Amino acid sequence: MDEIHVPSHFLCPISLQLMKDPVTLSTGISYDRENIEKWLCSFQNKTCPVTKSSLLETDLNNLTPNHTLRRLIQSWCTLNASFGVERIPTPKSPIDRTQILKLINEAKKFPEKQHSCLVKLRSIVFESDRNKKCLESAGAMDFLALTMKNNSNSSSLSEAAIEILFHLNPSEVHIKSLINNESIQFIESLFHVLKHGSYQSRGYATMLLKSAFEVSDPIQLISVKKALFEELMRVLIDKISQQASKAALKLIVELLPWGRNRIKAVEGGAVLILIELLFDVSERRACELILTGLDQLCGCAEGRAELLNHGAGVAIVSKKILRVSHVASDRGVRILSSICRYSANSRVLHEMLQVGAVSKLCLVLQVDSNFKTKEKAKEILKLHSSVWKNSTCIPVPLLSSYP
DSSP states (O other): OTTSOOOGGGBOTTTOSBOSSEEEOTTSOEEEHHHHHIIIIISOOOBOTTTOOBOOHHHHHOOEEOHHHHHHHHHHHHHTGGGTOOOOOOOOOOOOHHHHHHHHHHHHHOGGGHHHHHHHHHHHHHHOHHHHHHHHHTTHHHHHHHHHHHTTTOHHHHHHHHHHHHHTOOOHHHHHHHHHOTTTOHHHHHHHHHHHSOHHHHHHHHHHHHHHHHTOOHHHHHTOOHHHHHHHHHHHHHTOOHHHHHHHHHHHHHHTTSTTHHHHHHHTTHHHHHHHHHHHOOOHHHHHHHHHHHHHHTTSHHHHHHHHHSTTHHHHHHHHTTTSOHHHHHHHHHHHHHHHHHSOOHHHHHHHHHTTHHHHHHHHHHSSOOHHHHHHHHHHHHHTHHHHTTOTTSOHHHHTTOO
16 A cells, blocks of 8 residues: 555545545535544534534534545555555445434333343444434433433343443533433432442443532532442442542542531541552552542541541651642641641650651751642641650751741
């Protein structure tokens, strides 16, 4: 192929590769279907890549196959077969909304056809971004959510449905619509999969729950049960995937400020598990999220007590200060501040000296760090200066910065 001259009008203007399924826009320019669908659907563009002209609604929803150009390309491939050029196959007709509606309606009418329907929908969703748009417009999201709710006792059906739903990548508008549809019980269905599903399905449920709670009303955020935090902790312990773990951490941070959620999370084992995760975490953003969660949990007496009950809680938090990022350092100092202000006793203050937490606070004052973080560190050191200032546990170079 490298030695053969390919006619320029056979090449897709986006990929500069030989077109396999040419389609033409209203601007008169032809593109390979896969590339223009990505341009329109994945990247949300509404202009012709070549002319930069605005496209018609028909372009966005229904690309016109260029059969003449495809046949010319196929003929050219046949003529050049002796040079190793393979003939491109005739593409199958793209799926349309009517076909999907028929598939879904059959599954609703005949429950025994649900499995075969889900198998076909899965195949459709993975084919192209355009197919995802067709599925959305045909009401597939509501059907999938309802399938999860009605088949809680059939793991194969509910797990197949949640996989397709996840890969449809529902928008905030679609997620909110599912939440507000009481007959679907979307959040309850996701929680059921989170608790009883396979590893992969629990990962999908975690990520969809994160999206759901991001658009939920305050009453829904306040009303979460301790069991949700227990299951999110289980996702973190099982390390299903980096994506699922990060979604779980973001969801925990999102939920903690609301109502009595901090106490529910503490009762669900959040403090001890987050501390354990700090020992092994290497990814910057994950570490920041864990420390942010611990900072929020230390906003209640129960959370501070749990952190202090862990033999290495203060030590590992101190260790992360100035080792990860400005954000992590700020959260670490805030955690120590909560402990020093509200839960300090002689044992705690002595432990902070022994594990190097006080020395680390002195170091924060010396290095280039966030102004608010420095002020918080200075405040802590002043608060307990009578106990710490003349301690031999603080290296002499650091004592000079003690306020």
